[in-house]
Amino acid sequence: xxxxxxxxxxxxxxxxxxxxxxxxxxxxxxxxxxxxxxxxxxxxxxxxxxxxxxxxxxxxxxxxxxxxxxxxxxxxxxxxxxxxxxxxxxxxxxxxxxxxxxxxxxxxxxxxxxxxxxxxxxxxxxxxxxxxxxxxxxxxxxxxxxxxxxxxxxxxxxxxxxxxxxxxxxxxxxxxxxxxxxxxxxxxxxxxxxxxxxxxxxxxxxxxxxxxxxxxxxxxxxxxxxxxxxxxxxxxxxxxxxxxxxxxxxxxxxxxxxxxxxxxxxxxxxx
Amino acid sequence: xxxxxxxxxxxxxxxxxxxxxxxxxxxxxxxxxxxxxxxxxxxxxxxxxxxxxxxxxxxxxxxxxxxxxxxxxxxxxxxxxxxxxxxxxxxxxxxxxxxxxxxxxxxxxxxxxxxxxxxxxxxxxxxxxxxxxxxxxxxxxxxxxxxxxxxxxxxxxxxxxxxxxxxxxxxxxxxxxxxxxxxxxxxxxxxxxxxxxxxxxxxxxxxxxxxxxxxxxxxxxxxxxxxxxxxxxxxxxxxxxxxxxxxxxxxxxxxxxxxxxxxxxxxxxxxxxxxxxxxxxxxxxxxxxxxxxxxxxxxxxxxxxxxxxxxxxxxxxxxxxxxxxxxxxxxxxxxxxxxxxxxxxxxxxxxxxxxxxxxxxxxxxxxxxxxx
Numbered sequence: 001x002x003x004x005x006x007x008x009x010x011x012x013x014x015x016x017x018x019x020x021x022x023x024x025x026x027x028x029x030x031x032x033x034x035x036x037x038x039x040x041x042x043x044x045x046x047x048x049x050x051x052x053x054x055x056x057x058x059x060x061x062x063x064x065x066x067x068x069x070x071x072x073x074x075x076x077x078x079x080x081x082x083x084x085x086x087x088x089x090x091x092x093x094x095x096x097x098x099x100x101x102x103x104x105x106x107x108x109x110x111x112x113x114x115x116x117x118x119x120x121x122x123x124x125x126x127x128x129x130x131x132x133x134x135x136x137x138x139x140x141x142x143x144x145x146x147x148x149x150x151x152x153x154x155x156x157x158x159x160x161x162x163x164x165x166x167x168x169x170x171x172x173x174x175x176x177x178x179x180x181x182x183x184x185x186x187x188x189x190x191x192x193x194x195x196x197x198x199x200x201x202x203x204x205x206x207x208x209x210x211x212x213x214x215x216x217x218x219x220x221x222x223x224x225x226x227x228x229x230x231x232x233x234x235x236x237x238x239x240x241x242x243x244x245x246x247x248x249x250x251x252x253x254x255x256x257x258x259x260x261x262x263x264x265x266x267x268x269x270x271x
Numbered sequence: 272x273x274x275x276x277x278x279x280x281x282x283x284x285x286x287x288x289x290x291x292x293x294x295x296x297x298x299x300x301x302x303x304x305x306x307x308x309x310x311x312x313x314x315x316x317x318x319x320x321x322x323x324x325x326x327x328x329x330x331x332x333x334x335x336x337x338x339x340x341x342x343x344x345x346x347x348x349x350x351x352x353x354x355x356x357x358x359x360x361x362x363x364x365x366x367x368x369x370x371x372x373x374x375x376x377x378x379x380x381x382x383x384x385x386x387x388x389x390x391x392x393x394x395x396x397x398x399x400x401x402x403x404x405x406x407x408x409x410x411x412x413x414x415x416x417x418x419x420x421x422x423x424x425x426x427x428x429x430x431x432x433x434x435x436x437x438x439x440x441x442x443x444x445x446x447x448x449x450x451x452x453x454x455x456x457x458x459x460x461x462x463x464x465x466x467x468x469x470x471x472x473x474x475x476x477x478x479x480x481x482x483x484x485x486x487x488x489x490x491x492x493x494x495x496x497x498x499x500x501x502x503x504x505x506x507x508x509x510x511x512x513x514x515x516x517x518x519x520x521x522x523x524x525x526x527x528x529x530x531x532x533x534x535x536x537x538x539x540x541x542x543x544x545x546x547x548x549x550x551x552x553x554x555x556x557x558x559x560x561x562x563x564x565x566x567x568x569x570x571x572x573x574x575x576x577x578x579x580x581x582x583x584x585x586x587x588x589x590x591x592x593x594x595x596x597x598x599x600x601x602x603x604x605x606x607x608x609x610x611x612x613x614x615x616x617x618x619x620x621x622x623x624x625x626x627x628x629x630x631x632x633x634x635x636x637x638x639x640x641x642x643x
Contacts, residue, residue: 064512086511096512104505106618107498115502118495119514121279125523128494129487131291134281135494141279142495182514 017042017218018094018186023062023072032058033242036072040186044218045209047233049226049253051262055242056222057099060188063220064096065089076186091119095184097175099191099222105164109155109174112163113146116181146181152214153177169200180215187217193225201225205232230254238262298482306380306475318474322542324583325477326535329484331563331579332572333531336488338561339570340497341524342504343410347422348532349556350429354402355395355533356540356547357433357459360468362391363541364439365446367469372443376469388471392480392537399533400526407525411518426552433549434462441467464548465540472541480538484531488572491527500524501570566607568614573621578614 018040025032033055040046048056061067063074065086074081076092084092095116104112121142127135150156153173158166166174172192179187192208193201205228212219223229229236230250238246238253240262246253253259286292310318334348366387367374377384402425409421437456440446459465491497499520502510510517540547550556563582567575585603589596616624 066508066511085516086508087514087516090512090514098509098512102506102509102512104502104509106505107501111498111501115495115498115510115515116513118498121495123495125496125527128496129490130286131490132286133283136287137281137283138279139494178513 015042016040017044017077018063018220019073019075019078020063021073023059023069023074025058025062025067025070031242033062033239036062036239036244037247038220038237040218040220042185042218043212043216045212045232045234046218046220047229047236048220048222048239049224049229049236050239053241054239054262056239057190058242059239060096060190060222063089063188064094087119090182090184093183093185094188095179095182095186096188097172097179097190097192099194101168101171101175103163103171103174103178105162107163108160109150109163109166110143110146110159112174112178113149113181114142116178117142117145117183119182149177149181168195172196176211180211180217184217187211187215187219189219189221189223191222191224193223193228201228204228208232294486295483298486299479302475302478302482305478306473309474319544320584320587322472322474322477324580325474325481326538326542327560327563327579327583328576329477329481329535329538330532330560331567331575332481332484332488333528333535334560335564335567335570335572335575336491336500336528336531337524338564339568339575340492340504341500341521342569343521343524344415344419345406345410345422345525345528346419346554346557346561347406347424347426348528348560349554350406350422350426350552351399351403351529351532352536352539352556353426353429353433353547353549353552354529355392355399355536356551357395357465357536358398358533359388359391359395359537360465360540360547361459362394363388363471364465364468366391368441368443368446374441374467374469376471380473380475384469385471385473385476388469388537388541389476392476392534392541395537395540396530396533399536400530403525403527403529403532404522406529407522410521410525423554423557426554426557430549430552433459433552436461439465439467460548462549464546466546468540468547470541470543472538472543477538480534484534485572485576487527487531492570492572496520496523504570562604566604566614568616568618570618571614571616571620574614574616574619577616577621 016039018038020036020038023036024034036059038046048059050056058067062069065081065084065088069082076094079092081089081092081094104115107115121138123135123138147156147159150159155170155174155177163171163174172195176189176192189208193204196204208219208221209232211217221229221233233250235248236250236253237244238256238259245258245262246256248256305321309321330348330352334345337343337345364374367377367384371377406422406425410418413421437458439460440449440453440458492501499510499515500523502513502515503517503520507517536547539545559582563578564575566582567578585600586596589599592599
């Protein structure tokens with residue numbers, strides 16, 4: 001049994017899911033991201049770190065089609081994603097959360113999740129108006145799937161509440177639930193621990209691992225909390241001024257001179 | 272595994288008559304009731320007011336799909352209405368001339384004339400929705416004030432174009448023998464308006480169409496389409512990231528809203544005592560409907576209906592104070608915006624304000640039970 005499991009996870013680790021090559025974009029004269037490379041295996045849990053303004057969120061925006069890359073290539077499961085609109089990227093299997101929470105504040109929690117799930121239905125206007133049996137069945141399936149997800153994350157009792165009435169920590173959790181509702185194969189988390197207290201951060205670290213295993217998604221994570229990143233990420237990419245300055249395991253990254261320089265400031269050569 | 276690999280395909284077909292069709296049938300039955308009971312009890316003057324309120328509700332509820340649900344600020348709704356009015360009006364007018372030799376009303380309740388009128392209204396809706404598609408295109412690139420200016424411009428352009436149209440040809444013989452070039456001038460009356468359209472609009476048709484409009488809007492709002500539209504209103508970037516094709520949703524909102532506006536226009540064109548004219552396409556009328564949607568609450572169907580009734584009735588109530596009418600009207604609006612800026616009902620529907628015990632009807636299940 002153990003052998004089988006090991007074999008499976010070894011096989012999964014070899015399989016490349018998201019392949020990013022030489023991705024780049026400039027805004028006017030500012031080279032926001034240059035030559036960004038990433039090979040994310042299925043079920044991988046990678047981190048993306050760097051000082052403020054390093055271009056981390058820009059990388060997310062490039063991956064999800066909000067910005068169109070000016071150079072490089074981007075593919076998911078061998079399928080080219082360059083030139084895709086954001087909703088097409090999501091349909092292909094990349095979901096994300098936002099650094100500043102972007103829930104739909106005046107929609108219920110259930111609707112927030114259901115909305116993300118409806119990527120899997122092809123509704124018709126006429127059957128919506130007539131509320132045909134097929135329509136009812138689809139809506140019921142959507143609702144059941146959304147409730148299942150909420151139950152996993154223990155928010156099922158608040159399904160009818162408006163998203164804006166949730167506490168900050170719950171809103172962050174709902175953002176992740178909503179992203180998972182699109183049934184992604186890659187999940188991009190943009191600073192999921194921002195604003196959480198130490199206990200909540202510990203719980204988050206735990207649940208990120210669980211999400212990866214339970215939903216079989218590969219996760220790429222932007223985070224400023226180094227303890228969290230070093231603790232859970234298998235590999236880390238460090239960006240500074242849009243350039244990848246280091247890539248490797250947490251140990252490698254922690255001991256890299258360039259990384260230390262980027263965070264703490266370089267020691268002048270002549271000192 | 273991508274999302275499209277796990278599509279939820281419906282396996283069942285057909286319509287559950289009791290659950291799906293009953294509201295529509297009830298609405299039409301109510302319309303029949305209004306048609307036969309109201310005029311005899313309140314007299315023609317108030318019946319006319321009820322017709323006006325009904326048409327205003329159709330217009331306001333349809334505008335609410337764009338402004339309230341999708342969050343696109345359109346102030347050209349009267350333009351769509353006028354397109355529907357002129358289309359429907361010219362169909363009934365010229366078809367009546369050709370078929371019956373006169374543009375007068377033909378046939379009684381549910382008679383052949385009325386069916387021609389219904390088809391004409393639907394054609395008006397279709398033409399308006401084509402215009403809705405065209406006007407919706409800029410909404411894919413423009414937001415807020417800029418989109419408002421484009422829609423405003425659409426109404427004004429339409430108004431000026433309609434002023435250039437030719438005189439109405441109201442003689443059956445001339446219409447029959449006229450070369451097609453006569454119609455190149457678009458004989459719909461020019462600046463003085465389109466007079467002579469047969470007056471088919473009755474309480475029944477207004478309220479039957481209103482019932483369909485309201486049920487459509489409500490079912491749209493509660494469906495995946497409606498959720499997608501609301502998500503565009505709430506946060507467009509997040510909506511895209513959740514896989515919503517926001518361009519498609521915005522266009523759909525414009526097309527459906529324009530359709531019902533066009534039908535409403537068709538009803539207005541055939542209302543007795545009304546002569547549609549180019550100025551109906553102008554911004555004043557559009558603003559009336561915008562005020563109704565703002566006053567009613569963003570996306571609240573019942574709120575917008577109530578606002579439409581209030582605002583179409585208010586000028587009549589204030590008629591005794593004729594001289595101060597506009598002042599009182601404006602002051603009321605200002606007071607309203609200061610005391611309740613989210614509109615009468617905000618984002619809620621009227622039944623959200625009922626006590627909880629009224630809503631938990633025995634056959635209703637809680638969302639958790641339903642999911643199981």
